[in-house]
Amino acid sequence: MRAAKEGRAVPNMYCDVTTGVRGGWRRATHHKSHASHDPTHPTHPTHPTHPTHPSMSSTMPSISPSAPAKTRPEVIQSLIDGVDRYNPDNVSILEEYLTAQCQNEDYDLMANLAILKLYQFNPHLTTDQVIFNILVKSLTAIPEPDFNLCLYLLTEQMVADEPIQKLTLLQQLLEEARYKNFWETYDSDELYKELTSEVRGFTSAIRKVIANVVNMTYQTISSDLLRSYLHLEGDAYKSLLASYGWSDADGVVTIPINKHNEAKTVVIRENIKFEQLTKVIGYSNEL
Amino acid sequence: MYQDTFEEEDLAAEIELVTSDSYHAEDPLDEEYVDDGTSHPLTSIQQQVLLQQQQYATAGAQIPDGVKNFIGHFHRHILDNNVYELHSVYENSFNKLTEKYFPKSTWPEPEYIAPLVSDGGCLSSPSFPCLFYQVFLTLYRELYYRHIYSRLTPTIEHRFHSYENYCDLFNYILNSEGPVTLELPNQWLWDIIDEFIYQFQSFCNYRNRLKNKSDEEIALLRDNPQIWSCYSVLNVLYSLIQKSRITEQLLVSKHGGDMQEAAGEYGSRPLYKMLGYFSIVGLLRVHCLLGDYTLALKMMDNIELNKKALFARVTACHVTTFYYVGFAYMMMRRYADAIKAFSHILVFIQRTKQYHTRSYQYDQIAKKGDQMYALLAVCIALCPTRLDETIHTHLREKYGEQLSKMQKGEEGIPTFEDLFLYACPKFILPNGPNFEDPNAANLNSEPHIHHSKIFLNDVRHQITIPTLRSFLKLYTTMGIDKLAAFLELEPEELRTQLLVLKQKSRQTRWSSGTLLEGEYVPTSDLDFCLKQVRQMVFLSQQYY
Numbered sequence: 001m002r003a004a005k006e007g008r009a010v011p012n013m014y015c016d017v018t019t020g021v022r023g024g025w026r027r028a029t030h031h032k033s034h035a036s037h038d039p040t041h042p043t044h045p046t047h048p049t050h051p052t053h054p055s056m057s058s059t060m061p062s063i064s065p066s067a068p069a070k071t072r073p074e075v076i077q078s079l080i081d082g083v084d085r086y087n088p089d090n091v092s093i094l095e096e097y098l099t100a101q102c103q104n105e106d107y108d109l110m111a112n113l114a115i116l117k118l119y120q121f122n123p124h125l126t127t128d129q130v131i132f133n134i135l136v137k138s139l140t141a142i143p144e145p146d147f148n149l150c151l152y153l154l155t156e157q158m159v160a161d162e163p164i165q166k167l168t169l170l171q172q173l174l175e176e177a178r179y180k181n182f183w184e185t186y187d188s189d190e191l192y193k194e195l196t197s198e199v200r201g202f203t204s205a206i207r208k209v210i211a212n213v214v215n216m217t218y219q220t221i222s223s224d225l226l227r228s229y230l231h232l233e234g235d236a237y238k239s240l241l242a243s244y245g246w247s248d249a250d251g252v253v254t255i256p257i258n259k260h261n262e263a264k265t266v267v268i269r270e271n272i273k274f275e276q277l278t279k280v281i282g283y284s285n286e287l
Numbered sequence: 288m289y290q291d292t293f294e295e296e297d298l299a300a301e302i303e304l305v306t307s308d309s310y311h312a313e314d315p316l317d318e319e320y321v322d323d324g325t326s327h328p329l330t331s332i333q334q335q336v337l338l339q340q341q342q343y344a345t346a347g348a349q350i351p352d353g354v355k356n357f358i359g360h361f362h363r364h365i366l367d368n369n370v371y372e373l374h375s376v377y378e379n380s381f382n383k384l385t386e387k388y389f390p391k392s393t394w395p396e397p398e399y400i401a402p403l404v405s406d407g408g409c410l411s412s413p414s415f416p417c418l419f420y421q422v423f424l425t426l427y428r429e430l431y432y433r434h435i436y437s438r439l440t441p442t443i444e445h446r447f448h449s450y451e452n453y454c455d456l457f458n459y460i461l462n463s464e465g466p467v468t469l470e471l472p473n474q475w476l477w478d479i480i481d482e483f484i485y486q487f488q489s490f491c492n493y494r495n496r497l498k499n500k501s502d503e504e505i506a507l508l509r510d511n512p513q514i515w516s517c518y519s520v521l522n523v524l525y526s527l528i529q530k531s532r533i534t535e536q537l538l539v540s541k542h543g544g545d546m547q548e549a550a551g552e553y554g555s556r557p558l559y560k561m562l563g564y565f566s567i568v569g570l571l572r573v574h575c576l577l578g579d580y581t582l583a584l585k586m587m588d589n590i591e592l593n594k595k596a597l598f599a600r601v602t603a604c605h606v607t608t609f610y611y612v613g614f615a616y617m618m619m620r621r622y623a624d625a626i627k628a629f630s631h632i633l634v635f636i637q638r639t640k641q642y643h644t645r646s647y648q649y650d651q652i653a654k655k656g657d658q659m660y661a662l663l664a665v666c667i668a669l670c671p672t673r674l675d676e677t678i679h680t681h682l683r684e685k686y687g688e689q690l691s692k693m694q695k696g697e698e699g700i701p702t703f704e705d706l707f708l709y710a711c712p713k714f715i716l717p718n719g720p721n722f723e724d725p726n727a728a729n730l731n732s733e734p735h736i737h738h739s740k741i742f743l744n745d746v747r748h749q750i751t752i753p754t755l756r757s758f759l760k761l762y763t764t765m766g767i768d769k770l771a772a773f774l775e776l777e778p779e780e781l782r783t784q785l786l787v788l789k790q791k792s793r794q795t796r797w798s799s800g801t802l803l804e805g806e807y808v809p810t811s812d813l814d815f816c817l818k819q820v821r822q823m824v825f826l827s828q829q830y831y
Contacts, residue, residue, distance in 0.1 A: 083525050086518070110581065117579055121517060121717050143790050145620040148741055152578035152618070155716075156737040168744070175748040177786035217789040221819045225782075252819065260793070260809075261816045 073097070076111050091118045091125050098133060105201045107137055109146050116153040129198065131158070135167045136196050139174065140205035143213070147171045163195055179210050183231040207232070211244060216260035223251045350395050351388050355403060357381070358427075362404045365423055365469070374472035385434060393439065394431050397424055422459060422469060428452045433482050436489065443504050446490055450514050453483055457523050460562070461530055466553045473561050477601040480565040483523070484572055490515040491715035508719065517717040520573065524566040530554075531563030537589035564597050568604055571611050576715050578738060580615040584802040587612065592628075592802070602639070603648050606632055606655050612802065614712065617662060618742065622670035623796050623810045629663045633678050658710035660685050665706050668693035669749065670794070670810055671756075694753040703746050707739050714738055749791050751784050756813060759788075765824045767817075785817060785824070 076097055079085055094115045101107055112134045119126045131154065138146035151159060151168075158164060170192070173182040186192050196202045207230050214221060214229060227237055238248070247254050255261060357380050364373040385394075401424060432449040435441050441449070456479070460467060494508055494515075513519065528534060535549040546560075553559040567586055574583035590596055592612065598604045613628035636656045664686040667674070674682070683690070689706060693699040714734035758773060759765075771781040792811035797804065815826040 086521065110585075113579065113581060117577075117582070120577065123718065143793070144795075145618075145745075148745055149581060149619065151741050152580070152738060156733075156740075159737070159741075172744070172748065175745075175787070175790075177783045177790065213786055213790055216793070217786055218817045218819065221817070225819070260789075 071106055072108055072111065076108070080110050080114050085114050085117070086121065088118060088122045088125060091115065091122075094118070095127070095130055098130060098137075099198075101137065102133055102199045105205070107141060109138070109141070109144075109149070112137065113149065113153065116150055120153050120155075128163070132163055132167070132195050133198050135164065136199045136202060139167070139171060140199075140202065140209060142171070142174050142209050163191070166191060167195065174206070174209065177213065179229040179231075182206075207240065211240075215244075215255055215258065218255055219257065219261055221253050221255065223248055223253055226253050350399060350403075353384055354388060354395065357384055358400055358403045361427075362423055365426065366419055368468065368470045370470050370472050373470075374474060377472060377475050381430065385438075389434065389438075391438065394434055397428050397431060400424070400427055419469075421455075425452060425456050425459065426471075429456065429479065429482070432486075433478075436482070436486060441489075443507060446486070446493070447507075447511070447514055449486060450490075453486075453523075457527075460558070461526055466556050466559060470558055473601050474603075476558070476561045477565050477604045480524075480562065480569045481603065481607070484520070484569055487515055487520045487573075488576060488713055488715050491517075491717075492713060494719050495716060497720055512719060517577075521570075524569050524573065527559075527562045527566040528570075531559040533560060533563030533567065534589055536560070541589060541591065561597070565601075565604060568598060568608050568611075571615075572607065572712075575611045575615055576712055577717060578714060578734070580618045581803060583611065583615045584619075588801045602652060606636065606652050610655055610659055611712070613659065614662065617666055618738075620745070621795055621797075621805065622666045623672060623794055624805070626663065626666045626670065626672055626674070627797075629659045629666070630675055630678050633659055633663070633681075634675055637677060637681075657685075661706045661710035664690055665693070665703060665710075668699075668703075668753075669746065671812075672810070694757075696750050696754060697747075699750070700743060700747065704739060704743055707742055708735065711735055711738065749787060752788050752791060755784055755788055756811075759813060759815060759824070759826055760828070762824075763826050765826070767824060770824060782817070785815070789815070 075093065079090055079093065084090055094111055097108070097111055098115065101112075115130060116134065119131070135147060135150055138144075138150050141147075147167075151164075154164070159168075166189070169185065170182065173179075173185060210229050214226065227233060230237065230240065232240060241248055241253065245256060357376070360372075360380075361376055363369075364376060404420065404423060428449075429452060432441070432445060432452065435445055436449075460469075497505065500508075530553050532549060532551045532554040535551075536546040536554055539549040540546045547555055550560065554563065567590065570586045571583050574580070574586065587608075590598070592608075598608050609628050609632035613625045613632075616622070616625035616628060633656060636652060660682055663674075663678070663682060667682070668690060686706075689702045692702045714737075716734050754774070758770065767778050767781060771778045774781060776784070792809055792814065793807055794810050795805040796808050796810060798806055813826065813828055815824055817824055
């Protein structure tokens, strides 16, 4: 049968297609208290004011991940928003941005996913170390699902290779809260240090992740246990505690009460305004 | 954890759209296509062609009378831009004729249909351009190939020709000088985009299975990488969006303005506007198929899901949108949002069932509904939440057994896998296989296995939670050692599991703004904290 004619091409993509909306991976970092009685939603439990510990809000690892959109340059923003993200020539811009993230201890998920998408469409552009860096960076974002989102954009072949298998193991240990195992595994093999070598501040970022979970769960925790979770001893351990505002006394570390680690029984009441019932009452009148 | 009460007003509005739109057209099948000369100035030429037609009829395929009538009506309605009639012809007559005459075979080839319509040799006056004749044939071919894909198995030639036909159609729409005057019913416009993506997906899966292909087929595939390439498909969708300026229009409308202001020359025509809009949903789908869930949700930035949105006008589009939004949320571990999306559309389907049984789309919608129940079961197993009564009952009926299996730790993993593989979309790989080395290609040929593996790994991380949760529900305070003894675990292991439980009980949850935004909030009705001084667990629950 005849081969397809040359002339049948799909219409050319228009350049400069912008969606006109600043997307971005923004998260609300504060917890809104729903004081207004929205009739269609049950009233959200309002938390009583806690005595705020002086250093809690500023130095504590944030409960919700930081918002990279604040620090994302214009160039990258317009690249991600428009169709230029599909242009293979732009991959170097995004890769450089990733290097900057690794150096400055920043993190930008959308930009990194854009790199992986370009690799997906243009396998010849793939640079392994870039993929490893992206995955290592996404480990520091746990409990966000970023590591998985990156894996979905890779191929089965890549994922089965040894380096990514090793990183997946690290992810598993962190997700399953096996922190002692994590540090043991990390120290056991030089390969791990190699994989994470380009990401500055990897270990302290992981400690933040762990401290975050501990902060959510414990009100008091034994010093020994915490040390094993954080894999720190002596002065380094003491200064970390100080920076979080956790006090250590008699082998027990006290964590200030925050909205996550206080277990309060809550009764949710649904407020229905009279006006909402007028329709129902009106119908009943007609019967 | 509280359940958002159902946005009743929005649902009622959506249902209203469906019920008021039911067409009760008289059936033009039995109406003989008689040209009475009043609406058609080309009477004499028409008669000549009718003579010719009789000659063709004996020479070529025997075309049944009903089909001829249909073609005649069809052609006239396209010329007249009679969208209302076209809708009934498209929705009812085409399917009835398919059932009656072509349940297992193709419709007549376009070459045989061509003589049935008048202006074959450009005999017409300038007011009835030949262009419409071409457009008519392109549209007919679109139906012809769609029929092949749905009832029969397309050959590689069919796939290639269909792609070329789509190129013709989109070139005509996008690259003519100025906007075209063609008007088509919304249902058809949605079906064009839907089918375009479906054929693309089908081709990608077909291309990756090299095992049983003849050398000739492989050669054809290798030599024509531009056919059904990922870039072309994305090209089309983005171009439609850009040409119709639909994002600007939606943005203006979101802020309370009039869409016409931002519409521009093309966007003010309903054809372009609706194609642009459906392309947004199309991109949501394509990105999910490629595994890029954040980008998929980002596409929906300007579309507000819970209002009387344009997608609610075409039920298939409505269902598709919520399916992919829910699926994307699920893969991003935002189970609460996924549950909300699935519940919303499942209630909608249930309430409008009686309006859809007559439509040929009912099967498709029902199938998608079933898949969503499966996904809902998975999400509920991972994030127990209160559901709407009817949905909950239905879910228990269908998947009650699976739900209890999924709570049983490691044994439940195969159930998760089955449900996932049943309900997931047919993922695709954007590039073709490596034709030089067919053995290397085999490893990459099953993207859905890849996705399901990653998903199941994730599920494994939280496999211990249901048992733990069921124990914790019984107490307000509990000693760690005692609890460990009940669960037959070491205290250390118990502490680890408690940390996991805490972590998994919080998710990002949408409250306002674009779909990707959200707050990190508790989504479980059980909460606890640990105090290690006395080795105690303190629990709290939410009551209604």
